[in-house]
Amino acid sequence: MLPQRMTRGNIVSPYLLRRPPEAIPRQTQETTVDGYLQECRDRLERGWTPHYWRTIDQGIAAYARHLCDHKPHEHEPDAVHFRGLRPEPLDEEFQDRLLATAAADPQFCRAFSRLVKRGCQS
Structure with a gap:
């Protein structure tokens, strides 16, 4: 009802x-x-x-x-x-900082990739 x-x-x-x-x-x-x-x-x-x-x-x-x-x-x-x-999630400045962090820290890059893959699968 x-x-x-x-x-x-x-x-x-x-x-x-x-x-x-x-x-x-x-x-x-x-x-x-x-x-x-x-x-x-x-x-x-x-x-x-x-x-x-x-x-x-x-x-x-x-x-x-x-x-x-x-x-x-x-x-x-x-x-x-x-x-x-x-900061908006898709803001260009935010994206630039995220890419710079990922390039500087490979461990962060792997963890972030796993998180994105898990989010896409669910």
């Missing part, structure tokens, strides 16, 4: 009924960076998604501390502030 969903007229909400309404992420009401960071920590402790940030300073602080993954799209003006805060 499928879980019951909330319906409003002909619109079916994707959120299950057992999920509290305050768990749905919205824009934050916090005005300070510290307040927003604490709100993110509180929501993550409950297993909820953090609210969306209101100011760019809140977004930068939360993104840099890995509290929230919300960031502007690559072509938006504020995306410049988010570059380099967290």
